[in-house]
Every structure is written in C-alpha cells, then in structure tokens.
Amino acid sequence: MSHPRTPHRRSGRSTLRLSAATTAALLAGSALTLTLPAVGAVAATPGALSAGIPTAAGAPVPFTEYNAATSPFAQTNGTRLGPNYQYGSLAAEATGRQAVQLVGQGKYVSFRLTKAANAVDFHYAVPDSLHGGGITAPLSLYVNGKATTALSLTSQFSWLYGTYPFRNTPGTGQPNGQVPHDFYNDVRYQFPKTLPAGTVVKLQVDAGDNAPWYVINTADFEQVAPARPKPAGYADVTQAPYGVDNTGATDVTAALQAAIDAASAAGQGLYLPPGTYTVSAPLNVDHVSIVGAGEWYTVLTGKNVEFNGKQNPSSSHVEISGLSLYGNVDVRDDSNTEDTGFNGGFSDSTISDVWIQNEKVGAWIIGPSTGLTLRNLRIQDTTADGINLNAADGPITGALVTGNFLRNTQDDGLALWSENYGDTQDTISHNTVDSPGLANNIGVYGSGTGDIISDNLLQDTVTRGGGIGIGQRFDSVPMSGPLTVTRNVLVRTGQWDAGWDYGVGAIWFDPEQGDMDAPVNITDNAIVDSPYEAFMFQNSNAYTGAAVTTPPTAGHRVSNVSIKDNLVAGVGSYVFQDQAPGSVSVSGTIATGVGIAGVFSCGAGFAINRGPGDFGWSSSTCGMPPTSPLLTYPSTTTFENATVGQATPVQKIALMNTGTAAATLGAIKASAGFTVSADPAHPCPTTLTPTSPTDSGNWCMVDVSYVAGAAGIRTGTLTIPSSEGRAPATVQLIGDTDPIGGTGGVAPPSNLALDATMTASSSLQYFPATNANDDNDGSYWESEDGQPFPQTLTADLGASQPESSVVLTLPSNWGSRVETLSVLGSTDGTNFTTLVPSADYTFDPATQNTVTIPLPPGTEAQQLRLSVTGNTGWTAAQLSEFEIFG
Known part of the structure; x- marks a missing residue:
C-alpha cells in the first residue's frame, strides 16, 4: 500500500x-x-455451501x-x-x-x-x-x-x-x-x-x-466476578519481603522487578492483589507465573507499561493473567519499543485474561518462539498493531492466538509477519477484531508452513486494508504454505484507499515484493456487506489512467489459490477484482447483492478457473464507478472557545472526487453563523478531475470559521453540491463558546516552566525536582519521605517576567489528596515574598488531579517557589508538574 x-x-x-x-x-x-x-x-439454485x-x-x-x-x-x-x-x-x-x-x-x-x-x-x-x-x-x-x-x-x-x-x-x-x-x-x-x-x-x-x-x-x-484471592503457594507482592505499593502513589518499577526476579529464582508464583501499580519501565519476565486479582481489579499503569521477554534464547514458561495494562501512549513512535503490553520472545508460555489499553501495541512477539498461547486478551485503542507474531530473529512455531477481542488498533489487528523466518503452524482462531484504523483486521506477510486463520469475526476496516490481507510485503520471507483461511465471518470489511483511488477487498492478495505461488485455501467463509470487492488480487505496480483501469505492463503473479464454498452477501462493487497476473480456482461460491459486476477484469492476465456450485457473479466489466459520493473530511468540525461577536480561527475541510468521471462543484455554503472561504493553498475549482493516483486535481479545500451570536453551542452544516452522488455532500459544523479542556481548543499560553531551572529543598532518590517540568504527568517530584515540612520546589525562569497563574498536577490515576501550600516570588533568588498565602488544595482524580492557582495581578518574578506544609496522601511533598503561565 x-x-x-x-x-x-x-x-x-x-x-x-x-x-x-x-x-x-x-x-x-x-x-x-x-x-x-x-x-x-x-x-434456491444449485451449488451448496x-x-x-x-x-x-x-x-x-x-x-x-x-x-x-x-x-x-x-x-x-x-x-x-x-x-x-x-x-x-x-x-x-x-x-x-x-x-x-x-x-x-x-x-x-x-x-x-x-x-x-x-x-x-x-x-x-x-x-x-x-x-x-x-x-x-x-x-x-x-x-x-x-x-x-x-x-x-x-x-x-x-x-x-x-x-x-x-x-x-x-x-x-x-x-x-x-x-x-x-x-x-x-x-x-x-x-x-x-x-x-x-x-x-x-x-x-x-x-x-x-x-x-x-x-x-x-x-x-x-458481570465481573469478585476479585481473585491469592492462589495457594503464591507470594503477595504487597507483603514482606517485597512491600510493593499498590496505591499508585509511587513508582514501583524497581520493587516489582525485584519481586519478579526473586519469584522466578525460587520457582514461586507471584500474586498482585487489587490496586494500582505505577511503573515507568518494562518488567522483564522469565520462568515465572504472575497472577492478578482480575482485569477490573489489578491495574498496571504509567509510562512504558510492558512485560518484556528475552530473545535468543526467548523467555520460557511465563504465565501472566488476571490484570490490566493501561499505558499513556498518545502517538506512534516506532523508535520506542518500551510501550507495548507484551514485547519480545516467549516460548511454552501463556498470556491470558489481560486488558490492554492505550499502548502502542498489545503484544509484539519476536521469534524464536515455540508453544505460545495468547488467549482472552482485550486489546483496545492502540496506536499500532494489536498482536503481531514477528518472526524477526527466529521462527514462531505453534503459537495459538484465540478468544481475543481487539478494537480500534491503528495498524493490523492481528498479524503474522514472517520477516526473516517463518510463522509456522500458528493458529489464529475465534478472535473478534473491530475497526482497525490502518491496514487489516488480520494481516499475513509471508508465511511458513501450516498456518491457520479460522472462525474469526472481523468487522469495519477503517482504511488501507481489508478483513484479511495476504501479501508478499515488508521484506518478508517467501510464502511456503499451505495457508488455510476458513470459517471466518467478515462484516463491512475493506475500504477505499486514497493512495490507489479504488477500494480494497474483504480478502485480498498483494504480491508487492515477489510472486506468490504457495498454496492458499480459502473455504467456508462469509463476506457480508463489503463496501467494495469481496476478493481482490492487487498488482505490484500501480494501475493508472483517468479511470484507474489501465494495468501496468508487468507485475508479480498470484497463483495456487483455492476459493471454495464461500458466501458473499452484499458487496459494493465486485465479487472479484482481478488486477494481478496469475490464476485462482473457485467453486461453490455464492454471491447476492452484487453492486456493479461479478468480476472486474481489465487485461491484467488473471484467470478464474471456475468449478461447480458458483452462483450470482457471472457478469464481468472493466471500469470503476463513474459516479461516487464526494469524500469530505473531517466530517465533524468543531470550533471551541469562540468569543461572542468574533470570528474563530479558520479550520480546513477537504473534499475529493472518488468517481472516475469529472465532478462539477456547485456553490459551497455554510449555515448561519459559519462562514466559508477559499483555501489559499488548495482552492476549489468548479470541476474536480476524475480520481487518479497521479493527479492532485481531484481534491481541494475550503476554510471555515465561526462567529458566535450568543453564548453556548450552535450546530450547522457545510453543504457541497456536486454532480456526484444523489445528494450534496455535507459536513457537520459545531460552534461552542465554552472554554473546555483547560484551554478550550485554542492555542494554549506557553508554559514558562518548561525552560526553567527546577530545584527543591530535598528530593527522594529517582524523583528529582526536574520531574516537575518534564511535560509528563506520569513522572513526579517527591521530597524525602518523612522529612519535616515545609518542603519547597523552586522554578527559576532566568529573568523576571509577568506571570498570571500556576497549574499543579499529580498523576491522573492517583487517589484524591490534599496538599497545603503557598506560592512565593522573588526577583533575585534570595528574597522571597508571599504571593498566595498558604491554603489547602484538593487534587481530585475526577478533575485529572489538577489545581490552578491564580496569581495577583501584576505579578512579575524570576523565581516562583511552592512551599508545601502538608500532604494527606503521603509523608512528603509531591507534584508531577509545576506549570507557570504568563
């Protein structure tokens, strides 16, 4: 892709x-x-499933x-x-x-x-x-x-x-x-x-x-069962000799790792009772059993929340179950491997009943690995894959991925990636994969021998993929097969690809980096309401031409594929989209509700060898849809923190012609209160050219702003008439005068403390003052435990400048506590005056443990100091961020 x-x-x-x-x-x-x-x-026709x-x-x-x-x-x-x-x-x-x-x-x-x-x-x-x-x-x-x-x-x-x-x-x-x-x-x-x-x-x-x-x-x-008690013979990590804190108040990475190492050496299981365990680095595991009280009771959270397995040789005999991993990952950073639920090599191991959310990846398993079971995992809202069996450093053999529920992964939901070795005799069965945000519900890149994909429910591919993608891609080893794909149900899978300018199939083949001639058997699957084609054979070279129907002169072949006894119930375009050279054997495949034709074929040299029992897809054509609704995005555009009577900054809305005929645009209009203007960089012409991967004339943008007539929320519509579709395309517009989210959606004032020199009266080892201005509310400063109050935290801005407020935070997953403190200021670093008298401030997780303290008008200081005289949550002063705003 x-x-x-x-x-x-x-x-x-x-x-x-x-x-x-x-x-x-x-x-x-x-x-x-x-x-x-x-x-x-x-x-009611011959041909049986x-x-x-x-x-x-x-x-x-x-x-x-x-x-x-x-x-x-x-x-x-x-x-x-x-x-x-x-x-x-x-x-x-x-x-x-x-x-x-x-x-x-x-x-x-x-x-x-x-x-x-x-x-x-x-x-x-x-x-x-x-x-x-x-x-x-x-x-x-x-x-x-x-x-x-x-x-x-x-x-x-x-x-x-x-x-x-x-x-x-x-x-x-x-x-x-x-x-x-x-x-x-x-x-x-x-x-x-x-x-x-x-x-x-x-x-x-x-x-x-x-x-x-x-x-x-x-x-x-x-119905969540009661918390699981400590199994017989297991050690409780919160008890002596480990004493791991399960309140979430302190970073327990070192203590928890020590407990894991000791349990592994002693051959003893480890129990994590209900509570919150804050970590900041991966936990290494090998020859150990770790059991929590249940996904709803035992929660590991923080930064780099991960169980890490060894490689060459891999960790073995690892059993982990009954807990949740909540990361704080909000962007995909492929240079960081320490933000994955389970990462590395695992053999003869079972990972089960674990809830994984807001990580980069749920489980990234790197070979060599044998006999790994991943069962009953709930993986949600990752910025990359859900589970990837990546045979990078050795084969992955005999893995069982079953009973897992995955939703909103931003790459493949499940993947077999035979990068340097084969994924061999691995089984992916009885999983549910919903709404992968990029790529496939299930992706196969190269493969070893005897892999099985069966009995999975795959739904709602978002973009650049299908329900099951099978490819010679990403530098994978050549497929050896056989690969069996059977008894899967694919619902609304496949999606428009804006790089190719046509749809991707529910089940599709991509020989991007070489011929694919290994046996692949696709039997007894149901493809339901595919928005585009059911089966697709992509060319390794791009199709061209105004209607994206002109095949390239060459491309890698796909052969040795058998498609037998499958049901296609509703397909937006074709049952087969044949773009690569090669062949496929098809029998017993029944289709109803075909959108355009049974077969798309434009001379790529692909043969469909039909056997008995086929029904409902005998027609053939060469042509993509001439008329197709305009693609508009984002479909909901929000104008926050608007000032009554003043125009907000503009927001850009794009529109694209996805049809193979030119699209004539009408007058683009917005509801009252919203104004639309031409975008200076990509203004909309009267006509958008036919969709084509090599032509940028098929899309444009408009700029929209909002003027609030009164306080509150106002809804409206951007309407784009065109010759495409049965009705004008629309975008929802929402204007709001409420300053939500602390900044209300406008560019925030600069946090002056980010560049300040931070010092403290005392600091607990590993919790320095600099943690309070690292722009990470998962880390924090803590004064030495048990030392007398007051304890101070001082930010030196380098020069005197106006300040209007300070914002103090604690980790958002901590329980409520009250800290008593005052705010002092200085222009020379020696003589401090009280700006805000001592008061009790409640850090409440319901408000993200954030406290805002306004400063007196006219405050102008080089140093701002917090003097903490009490903390109901701990015997020390604690702050994750000390922010200062002008």
Missing part, C-alpha cells in the same frame, strides 16, 4: 440470524456469535454489547450518525459504522440491560482541542433515572493527524495520508452493586458536562 511500515523491533455472546438474500441485515455490534441459515435459505460454513465466529467475550445507534435496547434523543464508510468520519470508525452523537444539555442515550451486569465499558469519542493536546470532559451516568457518577472522558489518547506515522498536531491535507482520524477511546466503570436485567443505564449531558459533543458507539456490559 501507499503507507510505509516501520518494524516495531527490539533494543456474553449474542446471536443474530443472517439472510444471504439481502444485505439489509447489517450486524449491529461486535463480538457476536453468528448463526447462518441453512443452504436452502441462501439460494459445505457444512463448515461459520456458525460461531468470534471471541467468547464476557460482555453483552449494545450499539447505541442500532440496538433495540438503546434509546436516544440525540443524533444517529451513519452508516458511513468514508475515512475521516466519526461513523466510519465506529463498530457497525453507526453511533449516537449528543450535543447540548438534556441529550442522552440509554441502554436497557438484557442481562444482569455490574460493570460497563463505553466506546466513545469527544473532540480534540485545536492545539492537539486533547480535552477532558465529564459525562453524567444515570441508573434507573438516578444520577450515579460523572464519567471522565478524554481525547488525550485519540485524534491523530498528518502522514504516517502520524502526530498530535492538528491539520488537514491531502487525502493520501493527511486525514484526521483515530477518534475513539474507551472508559470503564464498575457499579457498586449488580444491576438486574431490565435496568436502564443512561448517559446524559448535564450542566457541567462541557464537551461541545459526545459520540457513544457501543456499551459493553458484563
């Missing part, structure tokens, strides 16, 4: 009956068990999932978004391609439980701030009409921009790589008691819930 790939290297089920005679039965949620009809219900057609694809997850927009047990007075398949839209990245948006007080979405539950995980989106740091905003949670809590939602771990590998700096640009994306995150909550079936749980925008909008996609309700 057109994006580069950088290796990440070392240093409750519900049941839905599906009719194949119609594509209207869109799956409403993920993690479903699919019950497909008998053969007679599929087609085998008895192996999938009946229970997907992971056996512990929760019941409700889609806010489509579940019959969900109600809302908000706006239902979607279905939408366009990259850059909130709906396209949602499970089911639909979600509910709440704008303004009183808007709600509720869920009536069909099963008892005592916990819930919401998949949600809120807007970013204009400077890209994210916002944090509450949202009220009700149970049977009674206000229960306010959930803290954040966009800190979502919203990426620019070209691969992306960044946090907001911007909109060319369709091939500069589309704002990665909108979703997850928040979980455990109720004080079990809620019986029939209970109504509601999310509602109340006064103080000050995000301009909230989007709720899914709610996963489950």
Whole structure:
C-alpha cells in the first residue's frame, strides 16, 4: 500500500440470524456469535455451501454489547450518525459504522440491560482541542433515572493527524495520508452493586458536562466476578519481603522487578492483589507465573507499561493473567519499543485474561518462539498493531492466538509477519477484531508452513486494508504454505484507499515484493456487506489512467489459490477484482447483492478457473464507478472557545472526487453563523478531475470559521453540491463558546516552566525536582519521605517576567489528596515574598488531579517557589508538574 511500515523491533455472546438474500441485515455490534441459515435459505439454485460454513465466529467475550445507534435496547434523543464508510468520519470508525452523537444539555442515550451486569465499558469519542493536546470532559451516568457518577472522558489518547506515522498536531491535507482520524477511546466503570436485567443505564449531558459533543458507539456490559484471592503457594507482592505499593502513589518499577526476579529464582508464583501499580519501565519476565486479582481489579499503569521477554534464547514458561495494562501512549513512535503490553520472545508460555489499553501495541512477539498461547486478551485503542507474531530473529512455531477481542488498533489487528523466518503452524482462531484504523483486521506477510486463520469475526476496516490481507510485503520471507483461511465471518470489511483511488477487498492478495505461488485455501467463509470487492488480487505496480483501469505492463503473479464454498452477501462493487497476473480456482461460491459486476477484469492476465456450485457473479466489466459520493473530511468540525461577536480561527475541510468521471462543484455554503472561504493553498475549482493516483486535481479545500451570536453551542452544516452522488455532500459544523479542556481548543499560553531551572529543598532518590517540568504527568517530584515540612520546589525562569497563574498536577490515576501550600516570588533568588498565602488544595482524580492557582495581578518574578506544609496522601511533598503561565 501507499503507507510505509516501520518494524516495531527490539533494543456474553449474542446471536443474530443472517439472510444471504439481502444485505439489509447489517450486524449491529461486535463480538457476536453468528448463526447462518441453512443452504436452502441462501439460494434456491444449485451449488451448496459445505457444512463448515461459520456458525460461531468470534471471541467468547464476557460482555453483552449494545450499539447505541442500532440496538433495540438503546434509546436516544440525540443524533444517529451513519452508516458511513468514508475515512475521516466519526461513523466510519465506529463498530457497525453507526453511533449516537449528543450535543447540548438534556441529550442522552440509554441502554436497557438484557442481562444482569455490574460493570460497563463505553466506546466513545469527544473532540480534540485545536492545539492537539486533547480535552477532558465529564459525562453524567444515570441508573434507573438516578444520577450515579460523572464519567471522565478524554481525547488525550485519540485524534491523530498528518502522514504516517502520524502526530498530535492538528491539520488537514491531502487525502493520501493527511486525514484526521483515530477518534475513539474507551472508559470503564464498575457499579457498586449488580444491576438486574431490565435496568436502564443512561448517559446524559448535564450542566457541567462541557464537551461541545459526545459520540457513544457501543456499551459493553458484563458481570465481573469478585476479585481473585491469592492462589495457594503464591507470594503477595504487597507483603514482606517485597512491600510493593499498590496505591499508585509511587513508582514501583524497581520493587516489582525485584519481586519478579526473586519469584522466578525460587520457582514461586507471584500474586498482585487489587490496586494500582505505577511503573515507568518494562518488567522483564522469565520462568515465572504472575497472577492478578482480575482485569477490573489489578491495574498496571504509567509510562512504558510492558512485560518484556528475552530473545535468543526467548523467555520460557511465563504465565501472566488476571490484570490490566493501561499505558499513556498518545502517538506512534516506532523508535520506542518500551510501550507495548507484551514485547519480545516467549516460548511454552501463556498470556491470558489481560486488558490492554492505550499502548502502542498489545503484544509484539519476536521469534524464536515455540508453544505460545495468547488467549482472552482485550486489546483496545492502540496506536499500532494489536498482536503481531514477528518472526524477526527466529521462527514462531505453534503459537495459538484465540478468544481475543481487539478494537480500534491503528495498524493490523492481528498479524503474522514472517520477516526473516517463518510463522509456522500458528493458529489464529475465534478472535473478534473491530475497526482497525490502518491496514487489516488480520494481516499475513509471508508465511511458513501450516498456518491457520479460522472462525474469526472481523468487522469495519477503517482504511488501507481489508478483513484479511495476504501479501508478499515488508521484506518478508517467501510464502511456503499451505495457508488455510476458513470459517471466518467478515462484516463491512475493506475500504477505499486514497493512495490507489479504488477500494480494497474483504480478502485480498498483494504480491508487492515477489510472486506468490504457495498454496492458499480459502473455504467456508462469509463476506457480508463489503463496501467494495469481496476478493481482490492487487498488482505490484500501480494501475493508472483517468479511470484507474489501465494495468501496468508487468507485475508479480498470484497463483495456487483455492476459493471454495464461500458466501458473499452484499458487496459494493465486485465479487472479484482481478488486477494481478496469475490464476485462482473457485467453486461453490455464492454471491447476492452484487453492486456493479461479478468480476472486474481489465487485461491484467488473471484467470478464474471456475468449478461447480458458483452462483450470482457471472457478469464481468472493466471500469470503476463513474459516479461516487464526494469524500469530505473531517466530517465533524468543531470550533471551541469562540468569543461572542468574533470570528474563530479558520479550520480546513477537504473534499475529493472518488468517481472516475469529472465532478462539477456547485456553490459551497455554510449555515448561519459559519462562514466559508477559499483555501489559499488548495482552492476549489468548479470541476474536480476524475480520481487518479497521479493527479492532485481531484481534491481541494475550503476554510471555515465561526462567529458566535450568543453564548453556548450552535450546530450547522457545510453543504457541497456536486454532480456526484444523489445528494450534496455535507459536513457537520459545531460552534461552542465554552472554554473546555483547560484551554478550550485554542492555542494554549506557553508554559514558562518548561525552560526553567527546577530545584527543591530535598528530593527522594529517582524523583528529582526536574520531574516537575518534564511535560509528563506520569513522572513526579517527591521530597524525602518523612522529612519535616515545609518542603519547597523552586522554578527559576532566568529573568523576571509577568506571570498570571500556576497549574499543579499529580498523576491522573492517583487517589484524591490534599496538599497545603503557598506560592512565593522573588526577583533575585534570595528574597522571597508571599504571593498566595498558604491554603489547602484538593487534587481530585475526577478533575485529572489538577489545581490552578491564580496569581495577583501584576505579578512579575524570576523565581516562583511552592512551599508545601502538608500532604494527606503521603509523608512528603509531591507534584508531577509545576506549570507557570504568563
């Protein structure tokens, strides 16, 4: 594909009956068990599906999932978004391609439980701030009409921009790589008691819930078992001789590593009781069993939250289960391998029942490795892959990846990457992979012998990939095969690729770096509501021409592929898109709801050798759709912290012609309160050229700003008439005068302390004063424990300058505490005067443990000092960030 790939290297089920005679039965949620009809219900014509057609694809997850927009047990007075398949839209990245948006007080979405539950995980989106740091905003949670809590939602771990590998700096640009994306995150909550079936749980925008909008996609309700007690014979890490802190207040990396090493040497299991364990570096594991109290009870969090296995030889006999890993990764940095849940080599090991969120990767396994099982993992909201078996330093043999639930990974959900050696006799089965943000639900790059991909539920590919991608790519070893792909269900998989300017198939082959002639057997799979083609054979060289139908003169071949007894129930374009030279054998493949034709073939030299039992895809054509809706992004554009009567800074909105005929544009208009103007760098002409990978004339941008007529929120629409599609394209516009997220989405004032010299009256070893201005709220300064108060922290700015406020933070996952302190100032570093008298300041996790202290008007100092005289949470002064603003 057109994006580069950088290796990440070392240093409750519900049941839905599906009719194949119609594509209207869109799956409403993920993690479903699919019950497909008998053969007679599929087609009243010759050609039978085998008895192996999938009946229970997907992971056996512990929760019941409700889609806010489509579940019959969900109600809302908000706006239902979607279905939408366009990259850059909130709906396209949602499970089911639909979600509910709440704008303004009183808007709600509720869920009536069909099963008892005592916990819930919401998949949600809120807007970013204009400077890209994210916002944090509450949202009220009700149970049977009674206000229960306010959930803290954040966009800190979502919203990426620019070209691969992306960044946090907001911007909109060319369709091939500069589309704002990665909108979703997850928040979980455990109720004080079990809620019986029939209970109504509601999310509602109340006064103080000050995000301009909230989007709720899914709610996963489950009955969480009580915390697991210490198994017999295991050592409790919080007890002597280890004494590991499980309050989250201190960094326990060294203490926890010492406990792991001692348990490994003694051949003893290690138990992590309920609590929060703050770490800052990977934990090395080998020959050890580590058990937590459960995913909802034992939480490891901080920076570089990772269990690391050895390589050459790999770690072995590692057992880890019953805990959660919560990272703080908000951007993809392929130079850092220390932000992955499980990383390195593991043999004869089992990793199970672990919740992994906000990491770069869930599990990156590097060979050599034999006999590894990855089971019942819940991996969400990563900036790269979910699980990648990367045979870089040796083969990965006999791995079993099963029962895992993955959602919103920003690269492949699951991957077999035979980089230098083979992935051999590995099995990927009974997993659910939802909404991978880049690449495939499952990717195979090269392969060894005897790999199996079976019984997986794959849904809602976001961009640049399909449900299952099989390729000779990324410098992988040549495929040897056989590779078996069987009994998988692929729903709404595949997506438009703005680098190729045509769609990617649900199951697709890419011989980018060499011929592919290893045996691949694709049997008994169901492809449901694919937005583009069902099966695709990509050419290693780009197609060209105004209609992207002209094949190149050469390309690597694909052969020895058997496609047998598969069901295609709804496909937007073709059953087969044949662009590479080669051949495939097809039999027993039944298709209904074909969008354009059975086969796309434009002279690439590809042969389909048809056997008995095929039905519904006999037509053939050479041509992409001449008319196709305009691609517009971002589909929701938000103007935050607007001042009444003043225009906000402009935001850019892009539009692209995705059809193979020229698109004539009409007058682009915005609702009252919003103004639209030509973008100086990429103004929109009257006509956009036909889609073509080599022509930039098929896209343009407009600039939009907002003038608030009154305080509050205002919604509007940007309307783009054109000759494409049945109706004008639209973009949702939302203006808000509320200064949310601390900065309200405008460029924040500069934190003067970032360049200051930081000193302290005392510092605990490994917790220096410089931690308080490293722009990382996961690290912190702590004075020496038990030393008498007051303890001071001083920032020297180098010269006197105006200051208006200081902002103090503690790690956001710490419990509430009160610190008593005063603020002093000096112009010479010797004589200090009191600027703010001593007072109690509460650090509350509900407000991200942040305290803002205004300074007296006219304050101008070179040194600002905090004098701490008390701390209810510890016998020392503690601060993660001491920020100073002018």
